[in-house]
Amino acid sequence: MVFDTLVAEFPFLLRGLWIGLQLLAALLTLGFVLGLTLSVMSVYGHWTLRLFTLLFERVFRGIPEIVLLLLFFYGIGELIPMSPFIAAVIALGLRSTAYQAQIFRGAMQSVDDGEVMAARALGLSRLATIRHIVLPQALRRSIGPWTNEYSSELKATSLAYVIGVVELTRQASYIVSNLQGNTLTVFAVVAAMYFVVNRLGNAGLYALERKMAIPGFEGRGRET
Amino acid sequence: QAQTLVAGIEAAFPPWAYAEGGEYKGIAVDAMRAIAENQGMEVEFRDMPWPSLIPALANERIDLLVTGLNVTEERNEVLDFTIPWWENDDEVMVNIDSELNVVTALCCGATIGAQGGSTQNSWVEANLVENDAIDVTLRSYENYVTAIEDMRVGRIDSVIVSTDTAEDFIDKGREVRIAGTITQGQPQALAVSRGDPNNILAALNRGIMELYESGQWQEIVHSYAPYATIRQIPATMPDYVRTYQAPIAGLDD
Amino acid sequence: MTDFIEFGRTWMPFLLEGVGVTVGLWAVAMVLGFCLALVLVWARVYASKPLYLLATLYVEVFRGTPMLVQLFFIYLGLPEIGIVLDPFTAAAVAIGLNSAAYQAEYFRGAIQSLPSGQMIAARAMGMSRFQALRDIILPQAGRRVIPQWSNEAIVELKYTSIAYAIGLTELTSRAEQVGYQTFQFLEAFTLVAIIYLVLTGIVAQTLDFVEKRTRVPGLTNSGGKMS
Amino acid sequence: MSDTPILSVRNIRKTYGGIEVLKGVSFDLERGQSKIVIGPSGTGKSTLLRCINLLSPPDDGSVILDGVTVEQKGINQLRAQIGFVFQEFNLFTHLCVLDNVRLAQRNVLGRSRHEATRRAMEELERVGLADKLDAYPAELSGGQKQRASIARALAMDPKLILFDEPTSALDPELTGEVVQVMKELANAGMTMLVVSHEMGFAKAAADEVIFMEGGVIVEQGPPSTLFTQPEHARTSQFLQMLTHEHHET
Amino acid sequence: MSDTPILSVRNIRKTYGGIEVLKGVSFDLERGQSKIVIGPSGTGKSTLLRCINLLSPPDDGSVILDGVTVEQKGINQLRAQIGFVFQEFNLFTHLCVLDNVRLAQRNVLGRSRHEATRRAMEELERVGLADKLDAYPAELSGGQKQRASIARALAMDPKLILFDEPTSALDPELTGEVVQVMKELANAGMTMLVVSHEMGFAKAAADEVIFMEGGVIVEQGPPSTLFTQPEHARTSQFLQMLTHEHHET
Ligand SMILES: Nc1ncnc2c1ncn2[C@@H]1O[C@H](COP(=O)(O)OP(=O)(O)OP(=O)(O)O)[C@@H](O)[C@H]1O
Numbered sequence A: 001m002v003f004d005t006l007v008a009e010f011p012f013l014l015r016g017l018w019i020g021l022q023l024l025a026a027l028l029t030l031g032f033v034l035g036l037t038l039s040v041m042s043v044y045g046h047w048t049l050r051l052f053t054l055l056f057e058r059v060f061r062g063i064p065e066i067v068l069l070l071l072f073f074y075g076i077g078e079l080i081p082m083s084p085f086i087a088a089v090i091a092l093g094l095r096s097t098a099y100q101a102q103i104f105r106g107a108m109q110s111v112d113d114g115e116v117m118a119a120r121a122l123g124l125s126r127l128a129t130i131r132h133i134v135l136p137q138a139l140r141r142s143i144g145p146w147t148n149e150y151s152s153e154l155k156a157t158s159l160a161y162v163i164g165v166v167e168l169t170r171q172a173s174y175i176v177s178n179l180q181g182n183t184l185t186v187f188a189v190v191a192a193m194y195f196v197v198n199r200l201g202n203a204g205l206y207a208l209e210r211k212m213a214i215p216g217f218e219g220r221g222r223e224t
Numbered sequence B: 001q002a003q004t005l006v007a008g009i010e011a012a013f014p015p016w017a018y019a020e021g022g023e024y025k026g027i028a029v030d031a032m033r034a035i036a037e038n039q040g041m042e043v044e045f046r047d048m049p050w051p052s053l054i055p056a057l058a059n060e061r062i063d064l065l066v067t068g069l070n071v072t073e074e075r076n077e078v079l080d081f082t083i084p085w086w087e088n089d090d091e092v093m094v095n096i097d098s099e100l101n102v103v104t105a106l107c108c109g110a111t112i113g114a115q116g117g118s119t120q121n122s123w124v125e126a127n128l129v130e131n132d133a134i135d136v137t138l139r140s141y142e143n144y145v146t147a148i149e150d151m152r153v154g155r156i157d158s159v160i161v162s163t164d165t166a167e168d169f170i171d172k173g174r175e176v177r178i179a180g181t182i183t184q185g186q187p188q189a190l191a192v193s194r195g196d197p198n199n200i201l202a203a204l205n206r207g208i209m210e211l212y213e214s215g216q217w218q219e220i221v222h223s224y225a226p227y228a229t230i231r232q233i234p235a236t237m238p239d240y241v242r243t244y245q246a247p248i249a250g251l252d253d
Numbered sequence C: 001m002t003d004f005i006e007f008g009r010t011w012m013p014f015l016l017e018g019v020g021v022t023v024g025l026w027a028v029a030m031v032l033g034f035c036l037a038l039v040l041v042w043a044r045v046y047a048s049k050p051l052y053l054l055a056t057l058y059v060e061v062f063r064g065t066p067m068l069v070q071l072f073f074i075y076l077g078l079p080e081i082g083i084v085l086d087p088f089t090a091a092a093v094a095i096g097l098n099s100a101a102y103q104a105e106y107f108r109g110a111i112q113s114l115p116s117g118q119m120i121a122a123r124a125m126g127m128s129r130f131q132a133l134r135d136i137i138l139p140q141a142g143r144r145v146i147p148q149w150s151n152e153a154i155v156e157l158k159y160t161s162i163a164y165a166i167g168l169t170e171l172t173s174r175a176e177q178v179g180y181q182t183f184q185f186l187e188a189f190t191l192v193a194i195i196y197l198v199l200t201g202i203v204a205q206t207l208d209f210v211e212k213r214t215r216v217p218g219l220t221n222s223g224g225k226m227s
Numbered sequence D, E: 001m002s003d004t005p006i007l008s009v010r011n012i013r014k015t016y017g018g019i020e021v022l023k024g025v026s027f028d029l030e031r032g033q034s035k036i037v038i039g040p041s042g043t044g045k046s047t048l049l050r051c052i053n054l055l056s057p058p059d060d061g062s063v064i065l066d067g068v069t070v071e072q073k074g075i076n077q078l079r080a081q082i083g084f085v086f087q088e089f090n091l092f093t094h095l096c097v098l099d100n101v102r103l104a105q106r107n108v109l110g111r112s113r114h115e116a117t118r119r120a121m122e123e124l125e126r127v128g129l130a131d132k133l134d135a136y137p138a139e140l141s142g143g144q145k146q147r148a149s150i151a152r153a154l155a156m157d158p159k160l161i162l163f164d165e166p167t168s169a170l171d172p173e174l175t176g177e178v179v180q181v182m183k184e185l186a187n188a189g190m191t192m193l194v195v196s197h198e199m200g201f202a203k204a205a206a207d208e209v210i211f212m213e214g215g216v217i218v219e220q221g222p223p224s225t226l227f228t229q230p231e232h233a234r235t236s237q238f239l240q241m242l243t244h245e246h247h248e249t
């Protein structure tokens, strides 16, 4: 009975997954662009910018995501009407911005001082130094930590249901409530779907990490 | 052009509202469709969790709530209820092989589960937990389904759910039984924003009555819950509800 | 606004009672996650192929599936093999196991950003892999990882709310209960958001402080200067 | 125009964590002149070089390059004219040797890809690294890194070059070659300030020798005078070591 | 016992990314002997040292230390007996100078805090760094870093020390002092393998000189013979540079 239902409902699980994936792609993109900007500001910016990034980070990491979603959809949505999906992209995207900014900041601060100095000595402007020396190295080092962000946001998309975006997890809870039970079985199927998506994404990111690897750093393959 | 109403539901609440095959179904959903048709309105449904439905109503993202909504004093402060179309009692659920009866399931060291924020939860709190003579522990769950699962594991002794839910559980073949009933006569109704800004309360009330009187209501209910006893509509109307004071919109005018 | 203050006055005490469970779950889970993460990251960076694969599988499974599912398996699934955990333990273990996977990835990133000369020098002096990790690699990676690791600490603080699913009333569930009682969900959640802001603020501020205090003298980039 | 010194360092002071590393250093460098800076370890030689192009901004004093005070405004253009070879090389770890040498040429001087590659190849061949174009810094030997960093500075065609121990990692043969390169540059009219204890260069191409100790210039003068008749006892003591070693040959 | 060489390197080969950097290198080092390795940049000198204590495990060949084949098993104990001074210093960036020197003494040799501090101070004084105990590597000058790294190796009281260009960052005075330290060690019976082009040391304390090029040992012999009558043309060409410079003095 569980399996019949699951088979019958599978297309809807897939539809839920598809919506979740669109949301994921949008919010990660937003978070990447803004997060990178914010991290540069927080490491190299004027103190006012640093204060701004600090506040932004505190607020958007600190407020529970459900509250963010409600605030954006009902609060800001009151002034600028937006669909639940757009509200979810913005709320979760800004949240992701704060988290990604921390990832990039950590990586940027681990770039060797000497190289930054060498770039400046050659006449590279601050911006050029950031662009050509700091970011290429920091972004490489961010790939690993960024897989965390990808994994965690993938599942955070399910929170968007609070403002009516029906994605995978919500579709699954439909099935659970229809069956009045079988929680484990149904969620195992959902978990498997998330797992596949997560694995595919991370496999891609790890492949990128290996491809971009440069000699000279600690890590697998060292012989000592 | 007919007015389109957006009805908020929580579609994980069979047999009243749920989703299957990509469509919203259930007694409340079908009944609402019938009412809308009858009253010359269009209706569309939007599934949201509880914490979002109220702000959605306040922000006019939705026009009314169509879900297993119990009429309570607190809710009366924020919402305007239609006439009640159902009454519910609460059932004490225990494992099918449990030796507990309705008394032992609710006293003497028992651990009772309920869905957090539900009327059942409040009832246990007010009548059992706060009474020092009765030694019980209340566990509130995000979802009563998990409470039932936890009871199956054996961590808790009983779970209190509404009659409809209890019947649905048994209907679906879960290995639980009803140890006893707590008679509540808890009315259920639809609701709109306080003050009825869209002026639909009268139409809804009229629609409910017409649905009931035409016998369509009974058909709908029985198509989802074959053994359910149909209550008279309007069911018990508590005095404290503002919209139940005469004249009642749609009935008395 | 005055309504809100009045609302806060009425309900804040009830909400604050949930802080204990939230913080307790968080602390146990973070410690468990941290210890396990060290093992995982060692396996992912330094161990033999089979251990590496095992650790990778762990990381992928625990990051790849929803924490709620993991929690359900631990809480409702383990009893099938005779392990019945109380809700607090089950939640702490679930969150801890999940967090370990994330913490391990953050550590791995930081370790792999270190110049290889550091490990080489340590090993050349006769330090074992373990000693080199403990005394050279982790102290340096630990400093670098703080900004990223703070993500995990903060996320986890809020993630403790999934314990509600198995009947533990912590902060978020209390807010929801207040919502059901008053139907003022937005207000209730706003109150709880304030509490979370304060809690995460304390965590973030503490980590910022640790980051500044442990900064290695002479390394300017960590100060954000660029001459 | 050629009357004014190309580089004029005026009373530079620099303090690190309460310790004054440079205690007022002044000197001039004429166009086409080569000066060599010698002195004990930890004396502030590298710090002095870094102060000149404001990599470590001095706490006090000023630096005038070609009549223009070196200050934060417009510093990038000035720095592009001042080559800098670091004692620690500081190659860009994520770029191969060729890109290490090309990056600033393209980005700062705006040279075309082709032109930058041509200049890079020229300099890399000059220092004998043409076979390591694609190697990353971590794959280079000590001497190879040092040569790459020299090529990187020279390819910028600077007006003035600051060399910090440019031959420390080189074997004698290569030292000879790099000193040869530096002599050629000197003869071609390049202005240079070199921290080095390489007598070969000092003798053959340095116009003046600066002896620094404890953050001050103890003495300076043409190599012929300074090496043979130093004024200060400390200088002669230090020089003794230089010559002492050589006498053993 | 003193018949067998303390270190025996047999036919070591090492390939990096398809290029054979060491093409079968063999030599012996008797107890108390000092050998110096010279040769052009990129020739595999540093690689050779790293192969000896398996920091870069050789692809082929073997290393025997005091009768024991150096292999992964028990490598930590062996390495503790082999001091290593890196060309790139590799000081631990998060530890101050004192802790850099104390760490391995404590956790490898198990010395008490007090004893480790005492030995550390001894060596740091010897290299003239006693006033920089609390400084972190990023706060040191090039020469200071090099001296700290020498102190770190010596404080371990190894049986054998491998020095990779130990005086590259030092001024002549300090070079003299470090060479003096090395001479003392040599005279006290320490066994040493030194990559260096420091003639002072070669002449005064090296028992033998190994000339390497292109991954092979071209020639080896006592300094007196090798420096004056090298067998191979390549050797004499290389040595010419060494002596050439000195003749200028
Ligand atoms: N960032 C820093 N923080 C604190 N002290 C520093 C810093 N950089 C350099 N110093 C100190 O300043 C002094 C001068 O250093 P500098 O590098 O200029 O010496 P140097 O003359 O180049 O020596 P060497 O010949 O050994 O390279 C040293 O004692 C060093 O410890």
Ligand SMILES: Nc1ncnc2c1ncn2[C@@H]1O[C@H](COP(=O)(O)OP(=O)(O)OP(=O)(O)O)[C@@H](O)[C@H]1O
Residues within 6 Å of the ligand: D135, D138, D139, D140, D141, D142, D143, D144, D169, D170, D171, E016, E017, E021, E040, E041, E042, E043, E044, E045, E046, E047, E048, E087
């Ligand atoms: N990790 C590596 N990957 C690839 N090639 C390497 C690596 N390490 C060294 N090499 C190459 O091996 C060769 C020998 O390097 P090594 O460092 O042993 O030279 P060396 O004799 O010490 O030179 P120097 O006197 O310049 O320090 C060089 O050509 C170098 O480019």
Ligand SMILES: [Mg+2]
Residues within 6 Å of the ligand: D045, D046, D047, D087, D164, E141, E142, E143
């Ligand atoms: Mg220096």
Ligand SMILES: [Mg+2]
Residues within 6 Å of the ligand: D141, D142, D143, E045, E046, E047, E087, E164
């Ligand atoms: Mg070398």
